[in-house]
Amino acid sequence: MPELPEVETIRRMLNERIRGKRIDRAVCRAVKIFQIDPRVLEKSLPGQKIRRLDRRGKFLIVRLEGHWLIIHLGMTGQLTYRHRSGRTDKARLFHETAPGKRGTILDEHIHFQIRFQDGADLFFRDVRKFGKIYLLDKKVSLQKEFFTQMGLEPFSAEYRLDAFLEKMKNRNLRIKSLLLDQGFVAGIGNIYADEALFEARIHPARRLRYVRKYEKIRLFEVIPEVLEKGITFGGTTLRDYVKSDGEQGAHQHHLNVYGRRGEPCRLCSTPIEKIVLSQRGTHYCPSCQKR
DNA sequence: AACCTTCCCTGATGGC
DNA sequence: TGCCATCAGGGAAGGT
Numbered sequence: 001m002p003e004l005p006e007v008e009t010i011r012r013m014l015n016e017r018i019r020g021k022r023i024d025r026a027v028c029r030a031v032k033i034f035q036i037d038p039r040v041l042e043k044s045l046p047g048q049k050i051r052r053l054d055r056r057g058k059f060l061i062v063r064l065e066g067h068w069l070i071i072h073l074g075m076t077g078q079l080t081y082r083h084r085s086g087r088t089d090k091a092r093l094f095h096e097t098a099p100g101k102r103g104t105i106l107d108e109h110i111h112f113q114i115r116f117q118d119g120a121d122l123f124f125r126d127v128r129k130f131g132k133i134y135l136l137d138k139k140v141s142l143q144k145e146f147f148t149q150m151g152l153e154p155f156s157a158e159y160r161l162d163a164f165l166e167k168m169k170n171r172n173l174r175i176k177s178l179l180l181d182q183g184f185v186a187g188i189g190n191i192y193a194d195e196a197l198f199e200a201r202i203h204p205a206r207r208l209r210y211v212r213k214y215e216k217i218r219l220f221e222v223i224p225e226v227l228e229k230g231i232t233f234g235g236t237t238l239r240d241y242v243k244s245d246g247e248q249g250a251h252q253h254h255l256n257v258y259g260r261r262g263e264p265c266r267l268c269s270t271p272i273e274k275i276v277l278s279q280r281g282t283h284y285c286p287s288c289q290k291r
Numbered sequence: 292a293a294c295c296t297t298c299c300c301t302g303a304t305g306g307c
Numbered sequence: 308t309g310c311c312a313t314c315a316g317g318g319a320a321g322g323t
Contacts (some may be wrong), residue, residue: 075316128300140306
């Protein structure tokens with residue numbers, strides 16, 4: 001479950017490695033994740049240079065010379081980079097070693113591969129295929145035409161208390177559900193929602209009308225802190241998430257509530273509880289986070 | 292309009 | 308040991 005800190009970790013590492021590289025070839029496999037005709041993708045990418053990588057919420061934005069390549073990792077998406085030291089190794093394109101054929105089966109879950117002219121490879125792997133890949137013409141204004149429903153971007157100038165409070169007006173859903181809504185604050189997922197609510201000492205099932213203003217302010221303040229901490233540790237690896245070098249993150253060792261059902265709260269030793277909200281496992285300390 | 296539920300997808304896990 | 312049900316959840320779509 002890559003959330004903002006995981007996508008940002010990938011963005012930073014990849015930006016260093018692939019910025020300026022020119023694409024030699026692109027190969028697509030699982031049609032479902034492509035939001036455009038894969039043949040168009042395979043035809044459009046070769047020859048283009050990677051200008052830079054950006055991020056909006058959980059979306060990774062690859063800025064090319066003539067297009068925007070936008071990648072969402074969904075639940076189990078992985079984006080990894082490998083440079084085959086020197087050897088030209090054409091046989092190792094995953095497309096040429098499909099399952100059932102003789103020879104090395106690289107990985108049936110790799111759905112998209114970019115090979116650069118210097119021989120480096122970028123792989124998109126996604127077991128559950130919840131990920132999505134978009135290709136937009138550079139003329140498209142991303143903020144006005146693509147990210148139209150996207151909420152406040154943490155760490156940006158638009159992340160201000162007045163806007164944060166304004167987006168809560170006339171709403172009365174459970175606070176956890178609000179945090180999962182990408183139209184509120186962009187980039188928060190199940191793990192960091194639970195962690196932020198713990199830091200803000202708010203029970204996840206509280207409806208908005210029962211959340212006091214000082215609590216909302218506290219939530220506004222802890223969200224960037226919680227996300228920043230996740231980035232500092234290179235993201236949270238519970239199952240599938242890996243950094244772009246294939247290594248695990250380390251933030252899972254620093255979680256306060258997520259995945260800690262039955263374990264003692266780090267503040268008060270009360271066992272952490274788990275309930276289901278919005279069809280999502282939800283973890284909290286019943287003593288620190290009162291209803 | 293706001294809110295909630297269902298569905299997609301596959302591997303890991305637990306009960307019998 | 309093998310089989311089947313259940314669980315994990317981001318976000319679109321559908322329902323109230």
